[in-house]
Amino acid sequence: MLADAQISAIFSDEFPDSTKTRVGLTADYGLNATALTSQFVSKFYKGGFIDKGLKDQVLNRTKNMNTIGADLNYGVYVGIKLDSIFHKKNVSLFFSMRDRAHFDARYSKDFYKVGFYGNAAYAGQVADFNDFNLNYLRYQQLQVGLFSSKYDSAARWGIAVSLLKGEQYASIFAQKAELYTSEDGTYIDFNTNMQVAQSDTANKGIGAFNGMGASVDIYFEAPFKTRFGNAKLRVSIADIGAIKFNNKSLFLNQDSLFHYDGFHVNSVYDLQDSTFASTSQDSIINSVAPFKNQSFSVTLPSVLNLSYEIQFNEHFLLVEGIRYVFNGNYNLLAYVKGNFIINPKFTISATVGYGGYGKFNYGLGAFANLGKGFIIYAGSSNLEGFITPKKASGQAAYISLVKNFR
Amino acid sequence: MEKASWDTDILAPLISASMNINNILPDSILQANADSSMKIVFNNDLYKIDIDTLFNIEDTTIQNSYALPSPLPLPAGYPIPFPSTTATTYALPGIELKKVIIKSGFVSFKVKSKIQEETVYTYGIPCATDPFGMVFSRTFTVPGRVGTTPGVYNLLVDLSGYTIDLTGPSGTQINTIYTSLTANIGATPVTVTPADSLIIGNTFFDIIPYYAKGYFGNNTYNVGPSTSNFTLFDRIVDGTLQLEDVDFNFKIENPIGMDARLYVSNISSINTRTGTTINLTNSMIGSTININRAAESGGIVYPTFANFPLNTTNSNIKPMIENLPNKFGYTMQIITNPLGNISGSNDFIYSDRLMKASLDMEIPLSLVANNLTLQDTLALNISQTGGTQNIHEGTITLFANNGFPFDAQLQLYLLNESNVVTDSIFGYANTIVEAPINSALRVIGKKLTKIAIPISESKMNLLYETKKVVLKVKFNTSAQPQYIKIYSEYSIDVKLVGDFNYTIQLQ
Numbered sequence: 082m083l084a085d086a087q088i089s090a091i092f093s094d095e096f097p098d099s100t101k102t103r104v105g106l107t108a109d110y111g112l113n114a115t116a117l118t119s120q121f122v123s124k125f126y127k128g129g130f131i132d133k134g135l136k137d138q139v140l141n142r143t144k145n146m147n148t149i150g151a152d153l154n155y156g157v158y159v160g161i162k163l164d165s166i167f168h169k170k171n172v173s174l175f176f177s178m179r180d181r182a183h184f185d186a187r188y189s190k191d192f193y194k195v196g197f198y199g200n201a202a203y204a205g206q207v208a209d210f211n212d213f214n215l216n217y218l219r220y221q222q223l224q225v226g227l228f229s230s231k232y233d234s235a236a237r238w239g240i241a242v243s244l245l246k247g248e249q250y251a252s253i254f255a256q257k258a259e260l261y262t263s264e265d266g267t268y269i270d271f272n273t274n275m276q277v278a279q280s281d282t283a284n285k286g287i288g289a290f291n292g293m294g295a296s297v298d299i300y301f302e303a304p305f306k307t308r309f310g311n312a313k314l315r316v317s318i319a320d321i322g323a324i325k326f327n328n329k330s331l332f333l334n335q336d337s338l339f340h341y342d343g344f345h346v347n348s349v350y351d352l353q354d355s356t357f358a359s360t361s362q363d364s365i366i367n368s369v370a371p372f373k374n375q376s377f378s379v380t381l382p383s384v385l386n387l388s389y390e391i392q393f394n395e396h397f398l399l400v401e402g403i404r405y406v407f408n409g410n411y412n413l414l415a416y417v418k419g420n421f422i423i424n425p426k427f428t429i430s431a432t433v434g435y436g437g438y439g440k441f442n443y444g445l446g447a448f449a450n451l452g453k454g455f456i457i458y459a460g461s462s463n464l465e466g467f468i469t470p471k472k473a474s475g476q477a478a479y480i481s482l483v484k485n486f487r
Numbered sequence: 488m489e490k491a492s493w494d495t496d497i498l499a500p501l502i503s504a505s506m507n508i509n510n511i512l513p514d515s516i517l518q519a520n521a522d523s524s525m526k527i528v529f530n531n532d533l534y535k536i537d538i539d540t541l542f543n544i545e546d547t548t549i550q551n552s553y554a555l556p557s558p559l560p561l562p563a564g565y566p567i568p569f570p571s572t573t574a575t576t577y578a579l580p581g582i583e584l585k586k587v588i589i590k591s592g593f594v595s596f597k598v599k600s601k602i603q604e605e606t607v608y609t610y611g612i613p614c615a616t617d618p619f620g621m622v623f624s625r626t627f628t629v630p631g632r633v634g635t636t637p638g639v640y641n642l643l644v645d646l647s648g649y650t651i652d653l654t655g656p657s658g659t660q661i662n663t664i665y666t667s668l669t670a671n672i673g674a675t676p677v678t679v680t681p682a683d684s685l686i687i688g689n690t691f692f693d694i695i696p697y698y699a700k701g702y703f704g705n706n707t708y709n710v711g712p713s714t715s716n717f718t719l720f721d722r723i724v725d726g727t728l729q730l731e732d733v734d735f736n737f738k739i740e741n742p743i744g745m746d747a748r749l750y751v752s753n754i755s756s757i758n759t760r761t762g763t764t765i766n767l768t769n770s771m772i773g774s775t776i777n778i779n780r781a782a783e784s785g786g787i788v789y790p791t792f793a794n795f796p797l798n799t800t801n802s803n804i805k806p807m808i809e810n811l812p813n814k815f816g817y818t819m820q821i822i823t824n825p826l827g828n829i830s831g832s833n834d835f836i837y838s839d840r841l842m843k844a845s846l847d848m849e850i851p852l853s854l855v856a857n858n859l860t861l862q863d864t865l866a867l868n869i870s871q872t873g874g875t876q877n878i879h880e881g882t883i884t885l886f887a888n889n890g891f892p893f894d895a896q897l898q899l900y901l902l903n904e905s906n907v908v909t910d911s912i913f914g915y916a917n918t919i920v921e922a923p924i925n926s927a928l929r930v931i932g933k934k935l936t937k938i939a940i941p942i943s944e945s946k947m948n949l950l951y952e953t954k955k956v957v958l959k960v961k962f963n964t965s966a967q968p969q970y971i972k973i974y975s976e977y978s979i980d981v982k983l984v985g986d987f988n989y990t991i992q993l994q
Contacts, residue, residue, distance in 0.1 A: 124491060125491045125993075126491070127489075127491075128489035128490045128491050128993075129489055129491060129492075130491075130492050130493065131491060131492065131493035132493075133494070136493065196495075197493055197495065198495055198496065199495030199496035199497045199498070199989065200495075200496075200497060200498055200499070201495075201496035201497060201498040201986060202496065203498075204498055262498055262499075265884070265886070265984065266498040266499060266500060266884070266984040266985075266986060267500050267886060267982050267984055268500055269499060269500065341499075341500065342500050342503045342982065343500035343501050343502045343503030343982055343983065343984075344501065344502050344503065345502075345503050345504065346502055346503070346504040346506075
C-alpha cells in the first residue's frame, strides 16, 4: 500500500462473505523531494534559522531540475455488500468522504540558489528559472462507487465517481523565467512568460466553496497462475477529473521583460516625503502583475498504479509495480514490495522503490487482524527521511482502521 | 510559531534618479533664459497693510429694559409700546466708515420677558441686507413668565455675507449700526403691570469685514525696525556664492482705494548664521514715495504700483544677496490719506487685497560657488515591518553621472531623538566629480563617479534607530574664479545600489 487515497485501499483485503458492511477510517501523508532533505524541509516548515551548512547540504544534492511533492489525505468510508440489499453477490457499494491536499513543484538549481543564497553571486549572469512550476490544491471529495469484493481467484474491478468541492488552489507555471543581475547591480532584468492562478484569496479554510468538480476512479485486478505461484495483475487510475474554480479566482498570463533599476525619484524633494513608505507592496504587485478575476479549471493530479504480484508461498508475496502521477511534476516510481505473512492475521511488508518525488524510497508496513472484525493497516512508504534526515527527504505514513460488521 | 529564515546576499538597485536643475530647485522659482541658461525668479514680501492695520470693529453689546408706568390690559395682538429702533456708533478714531460687507461675524439677540403670557417679536437690522438684497428680519415668540421665572428667547445669527450700511437711520451718520424691534401680545389678552419688564440684549461680535468703504483717515503708521524671513538660501550653511548679476525690484502694490505716502528708512540683508548685515544703498532710501489710490469698477480693483529697480549699478544689491541672507530687515513709515478726505469718503479696501511692499528678484544662475554647503534634515523611517529591518550589513554604492559644472562632496549624518549627531555615513572624503567643460565654460559630457559606502552591522543597527539624517553637500564650481552658467539641459544621473546581507523571514 502506498500513501494515497484510492479505492483499492478500501478493499485491499478480503471482504469476507460473513461480513455485510465495513466502515473504515483512513489517513495518509507523504512528502518527498529530489534535493531538499528532510532536515531542511522540517526547518522550513517548523521554523528556525536555515544556516549555510543546511543550505549547502541541499545544494550538493540539487540538480539542474528538481522536484518536490506532498500529499495529505484523510477520510472515512462505508462499504456495503449489495447482496444484503439487492441479492447481488460479490458486488459492494461504497461511499467515502475525504479531505485532500496536494502540493508539487519543479524548480531549477538557479532558483534554489537565488532563493536561498541571493542574487549577488549572479552579478553579470542570468539565473535560469525556466520551467518553474508550483501547484497547490486542496479539496474535499464525496465518493460513491461499486467494487467487486470477492477476494479469490476471480477478476475484481471497481469504479467510483466523486463530487469535489474546491477549497484552495494556487499555481505558477513559468515556461520562461530568467533573472539577469547586471555586473554592477545597477539594474535587474526579469524576462518571463508565466501563468499564475489562485483561487479566491478572501475565502479560505475548509468551509470555503471556491470551486466544484468531479472525478472518476477505476480499478481492475486479474489473477492468473505462474510456475512460481498464483499471481495478480492490478491496474488502477484514480482522480481522473477536474475542478472549476469560480470567477473570484485570480489569473495572470504574463509575457514580459521587467527592467528594474531602482525606485525612481523625480526630485530631491521626494526624499523628504513619505514616497517610499506609501508605496505598498500591493500597488507594486498590481503594477507589474495585473491579475484579473477569472474562472478556470484545474485538472487533478491523476494517479496510475500498475502492479504485478506473485504469491510464492503461504508466507511470502512479492509485488512489483510502477506508479505515476499525471499533472503533478512526478517522476515514474518503480517499486518492489515484499509481504511477509507471519500468519493469516498478521503480515508485515517492506517496500523499496526509486522515483516519485524523490529518489530512493524505503518503506515498512503491517497488517493485523485484531479480531472482532477490526483490521488495522499502518506503515510508511518512505522512511528514508526519518532515518537519514540530512541525506534524504522522503517521509510518509499511513494508517487505516477497518471494522467489518456481520 | 517561529517562522523559517535564512541569509541571502542581495545585489539590487535601490534608488534611481535623473535630475536637472528643475528637479533640484523648485520649478516655481526657476525660469529659462533665451539661451537656455537658468535664472531664479523669486518674490519676497516685506510688509503688508491689511484692514486690521487701518481699523478694527470691536464687539458691541446693547442692553435695554422696558416697563409700563402703570398696569394696562392689552388685548391679543396688541403692540407693546417701547422704542422701536436702537442705534450704536462704533468708536473708530479718524475713520469714517459708510459701508462694510461682513466676511464673518455674528449677532446674538436675547429677550427676557416677565409678561405673564407669550409675546411675539419681530427683530430686524434694517441696515443689513443679505447677498440677495433681503433686509435682515426675524419673527419669533417669547414664552410668558412662569411664576417669577421670566420667559427667555435666544437668537444667534451668522452675518457672513451681509452688507451693512453704517450711515444710520438718517443716512447721514458714520460708523453706525441700528436695529429694530416690535413686540405684540400673543393670542391671549393680558394685563401688563410695571413689574412685567422686558430685558433685551443685542451683541455684535467677531465682526470681520471683507470690504469697507468710507474715509480711512489721515494716520501715520511706523513700521519696524522689523524683519521678514527670506527662504531662498535657507539650506546654505557654509561657503561663499558669487553671482555675476542680480536684478531686483522693490515694488509697492496698492489695491486699497486710499492714497498713501511711504518713507523707507532702511532695507537690509541679514545673515544670522554669519552675523553679517548689509544695508541697502539706493536713492529710494529716505525719499518720499507717494502711492496713488487704487480704482474700483464693477467690483474689480485696479491697483497702483510703485517700482524701484535695484541693480548692480544703482545699488549694492549684489553683495546684499551674496551675503546669503535669511532675513530682510526694514524700517518705514506709512501715512494714509496725506491730502485728507479727497475721495469724499469713498476710500475702499478688500480684506484679500493688501497693500504690500515686496522684493521681486531675478538671479541668473551664473555663479562661482566656493565650498558652498547645502544642508537639509530629512526624516528617515526604515520600516520595521517592510523587510528592511532584515538587512544586516553590506555596501551601498553611489553611481553619480554628473553633468553639472561643479563637484560635490557628500556627507550624511545620523541624528538621535535629541537631534544630536551620532554617526556619519561616509567615513572618508568623497567627491562627485564635476563634468568636463569647454572653453566657453559649457559642459560637454558627463563624468561618472562611483562611491562605495560600507555599512557595518553596527552602523546598520544605528540606521534602524535613526529617525532623522542631515544631508550635507559641498559644491565647488569649475573654472574658478570665472562665473559658470547653469543651463536647463544639465543633469545628473544618480543611482544607489545595495549589496546587502539580507535575512529572508517567512511571514
